[in-house]
Amino acid sequence: MRYFSRDGLTFDLDDSAGDDAADVTDGQEVVVLLHGWPQDRRAWRGITPALAEAGLRVLAPDLRGYSPGARPPRASDYVIGESVADVIALADAVGAQRVHVVGHDWGGALAWTVASRHPDRVASLTVLSTPHPTAMAWAFKHGDQARRSAYMAFFALPFVPAALFRRLTRPFLVRTGLPQDLAQQYADRMAQPGAAQASLNWYRAALPLKHMVAERVRGSKSPARPERVRTAADVVPTTFVWGSRDAALGRAAAERTGVVVRRAAEKAGVDPGAAYRFVEVSAGHWLPEKRPQEVTEAILSRVRSASS
Template sequence: MRELSIPTVAGVFDAWVAGPPEGRPVLLLHGSPQTGLVWRRQIAAPAAHGYRVVTPDQRGYSPGARPPRPADYRMDLLVDDVVAIMEELGWPAFELIGHDWGDAVAWWAADAHPDRVRTLSVVSTPHPGAQELRTLYAGKVPRDSAEAYLRHLSRPGAPTAALNWYRAGRADHATGVVGAPTLYVWSTEDSAFGAAAPQETGRWVHAPYRFETLQGVSHWVPEEAPDALSRLLLDHLRTHGMYRTATDTPTADSPKR
């Protein structure tokens, strides 16, 4: 892994990157209140198998992309950030993975940009049409991770920016049916989402759909069950990575200057 700065019209996003520059692009979106480092245990597996993996600190979490108003955190703008990052990296299409609020952005992005999102993998958060609950840590996040998030969020402006996702994160229209092959990973001890919404989510995917349950795991799947999650994500990428090819062209992801 190495650090990467991604300049866009919305600001500069901090990110971590791994894997060969010519590899098939994979974008991982973190949740709240965390950062792109939540994926540090998952980034290695696809990178080792030839994927180019980028995990940015999203709007408000990157100091260079931290607008002050709650209205600046509308869902359409968060989705625009995804597209702007992809365009800056030179990725016409990509595999998309999310957790928590990153899942919400991923669902909306897959709906709004079906020509760009080859495959979708969501961890914890069901399709917006099937749920509407949120929560915070449940004492399951490792101490070093929690301390790292707290240090990051104690910087000037960071707590307000993080809360702006909750103030303005809802979109002004309903999410449609997703047409990308989708993996949904749900955990039985997730206090934010019960079993009903995950079961309902399959109705909102008109493509190959896989629903996996992790027994005895809380909402914080990437850190509590990193190896199991990495295996599921890599298997999904291997199975459906070539599903969408119309817009595929070999690209490297060095930001344009």
């Protein structure tokens, strides 16, 4: 498969099975890799070969806003539930009842949500950089995450950020640690008509959620709260990989993620040691591109333990 479709949108896709394998056969395990901002599916190309060599079918889509055929115009088209449905549609397209989900940055936020809303479809979860949503809300109050996340309000402005990032994407990404060749590739994508605006719609759609997070920090109930884990079947085996030099996502939220996931596992009667693993690496934000070996090892370890 090179494309999949949902609701009139067509998504570009890297599929390690090649052009002739449209469906899962012989019980092959499937891994879905979800990139962040302003990446695309090329972020995973240092990781995919090792996963495929291990016998996994690896699917790496360009998410909504990044695929030229999947750039709806309204910010409301980018609410997290729409992207969750995109991931489930991809699993359906290859005939996979359950998939191993991996996500980084916004793809990490998406991965947490897919596992929360569809635990029956997720065999394991590996999240890079992005803490659990509940841990993020906690760190807004108890840590420095509010300061670290302040840039999101700027990114959510209607037009100015897109105009700036069309011109400044490459130097910005290089300054934050990306290799120059990848920074140029991502910058070229942002220069495509509508691409920068569409990718920033992820932030604009999240603005209501930020208000809900603020309400939750103040103690009120929020409809943004992730679905509760009620039974052992709701517990998805999870690995969280975090770079200790990540400027946007700090230690308070990273360490709180373990508290949140382990506590949920305990309440469901699941061994928290089997349900959660935390991997800290001495690195910044761009883990798929800069630390592919550590990321690959974390994914394979989680997939194997979930499949045994």
